[in-house]
Amino acid sequence: MKGLCILGSTGSIGTQALEVVRHMKDEYKVIAITAKSNVELLVKQAKEFKPKYVVIMDEEKKKYLEDKLCNMGIKVLTSLEGMEYVVTLKEVDIVLTSVVGMIGLRPTIQAIRAGKRIALANKETMVVAGEIIKKELKKSNSEIIPVDSEHSAIYQCIDDNDQKSIRRIILTASGGPFRGKKKSELINVTPEMAIKHPRWNMGKKISVDSATLMNKALEVIEAHWLFDIDYDKIDVIIHPQSIIHSMVEYIDGSIIAQLGPTDMKIPIKYALEYPKRTKGICNYLDFKTISALTFEEVDYETFECLKLGYEAGKIGGSMPLVLNSANEEAVRLFLEGKISFLDIPQIVKHAMRNHKVEYNLSIERILEIEKIIREYVNSIV
Ligand SMILES: NC(=O)C1=CN([C@@H]2O[C@H](COP(=O)(O)OP(=O)(O)OC[C@H]3O[C@@H](n4cnc5c(N)ncnc54)[C@H](OP(=O)(O)O)[C@@H]3O)[C@@H](O)[C@H]2O)C=CC1
Numbered sequence: 538m539k540g541l542c543i544l545g546s547t548g549s550i551g552t553q554a555l556e557v558v559r560h561m562k563d564e565y566k567v568i569a570i571t572a573k574s575n576v577e578l579l580v581k582q583a584k585e586f587k588p589k590y591v592v593i594m595d596e597e598k599k600k601y602l603e604d605k606l607c608n609m610g611i612k613v614l615t616s617l618e619g620m621e622y623v624v625t626l627k628e629v630d631i632v633l634t635s636v637v638g639m640i641g642l643r644p645t646i647q648a649i650r651a652g653k654r655i656a657l658a659n660k661e662t663m664v665v666a667g668e669i670i671k672k673e674l675k676k677s678n679s680e681i682i683p684v685d686s687e688h689s690a691i692y693q694c695i696d697d698n699d700q701k702s703i704r705r706i707i708l709t710a711s712g713g714p715f716r717g718k719k720k721s722e723l724i725n726v727t728p729e730m731a732i733k734h735p736r737w738n739m740g741k742k743i744s745v746d747s748a749t750l751m752n753k754a755l756e757v758i759e760a761h762w763l764f765d766i767d768y769d770k771i772d773v774i775i776h777p778q779s780i781i782h783s784m785v786e787y788i789d790g791s792i793i794a795q796l797g798p799t800d801m802k803i804p805i806k807y808a809l810e811y812p813k814r815t816k817g818i819c820n821y822l823d824f825k826t827i828s829a830l831t832f833e834e835v836d837y838e839t840f841e842c843l844k845l846g847y848e849a850g851k852i853g854g855s856m857p858l859v860l861n862s863a864n865e866e867a868v869r870l871f872l873e874g875k876i877s878f879l880d881i882p883q884i885v886k887h888a889m890r891n892h893k894v895e896y897n898l899s900i901e902r903i904l905e906i907e908k909i910i911r912e913y914v915n916s917i918v
């Protein structure tokens with residue numbers, strides 16, 4: 538029986554992870570679950586999965602949770618410190634990082650230091666602190682198994698002992714809800730339109746990122762750190778069906794791809810049970826229903842965020858952090874109706890152009906720069 542801590546249990550990935558656990562109660566015991574403010578769902582989850590701890594970021598909601606859960610002996614913690622604490626519990630074997638945004642950074646570092654398996658969905662953390670995370674991993678017996686569908690695919694296509702034979706990694710992108718559109722057609726895009734992803738049902742922030750192709754930018758940087766691969770060897774191709782989740786091309790010309798239904802329970806389950814594979818909790822792919830697998834070039838002019846992602850990744854140091862912090866803030870402002878869809882890449886670009894890159898960052902400096910960038914974004918809108 539493996540002990541599980543789910544950071545962000547009330548979100549899209551978190552609820553799907555609990556769905557996996559619901560089917561595998563003999564294999565996994567939920568030790569801790571966390572949320573930002575959704576106490577109603579957190580209480581429901583706590584009553585069903587009976588964790589030892591629940592953590593709520595919003596401190597004002599602690600009393601509500603205590604009233605609902607104290608008779609079950611469940612402890613209620615708050616804030617980032619609460620998250621940092623529960624990931625280190627000795628009963629926890631696996632930490633699923635499914636919070637959204639770089640708020641996941643500190644708990645992820647603590648989980649690595651405590652030697653836990655990280656089932657990594659929270660890509661922003663890898664983007665802003667890839668270098669530090671790699672160093673921390675070397676010092677501990679922790680491991681990262683990717684949950685992001687593309688990275689899970691690549692993980693499954695790479696032979697660990699044959700890294701040198703990789704010619705390139707090919708990340709697939711659905712193209713998002715605005716595939717094929719030009720900038721002039723995107724002027725009046727609303728949040729409702731942007732979060733309508735053609736293939737996946739996800740949280741709002743990642744859905745907007747998919748629409749701008751910033752999601753793919755973050756994934757390029759995530760792949761660079763996870764697989765130790767140069768940016769020149771990471772390609773992106775639009776694949777609207779989202780059936781091929783990504784591919785690895787080897788120097789002899791062979792390409793190994795991972796395919797599957799668009800169901801995040803598959804990579805979540807894979808990251809929990811790796812290296813084992815057990816019966817799926819999904820509909821299996823039926824090739825008779827698929828008429829074509831198609832591919833298109835990325836339109837880098839319309840979807841500038843992907844170009845900015847490569848640029849930030851190649852510069853390295855603090856630039857991916859700036860890209861991510863500016864994007865998180867811009868997406869929040871867009872979802873609140875305060876800026877337009879096309880402002881998002883412009884804001885990120887301004888933040889990058891205005892930043893003097895720094896190298897060898899500490900966690901403290903990362904958090905300082907994040908604050909500076911968020912303030913900068915708010916000062917220019
Ligand atoms: N959804 C998907 O299919 C995929 C997601 N990912 C990545 O996984 C991560 C989670 O995405 P997704 O599940 O879609 O996101 P959601 O928005 O659906 O869920 C986010 C979760 O994090 C919690 N949360 C949000 N902000 C904070 C905060 N400041 N402090 C603490 N907890 C917080 C939320 O709590 P509350 O509910 O209370 O707000 C919720 O539990 C992201 O990094 C995303 O890029 C990667 C691949 C696929």
Ligand SMILES: CC(=O)[C@@H](O)[C@H](O)COP(=O)(O)O
Pocket residue numbers: 685686687709710711712713737746747748752753801
């Ligand atoms: C499910 C998943 O991993 C998402 O990151 C997904 O890939 C988003 O789709 P696109 O960014 O390709 O539109």
Ligand SMILES: [Mn+2]
Pocket residue numbers: 685686687756
């Ligand atoms: Mn993905």
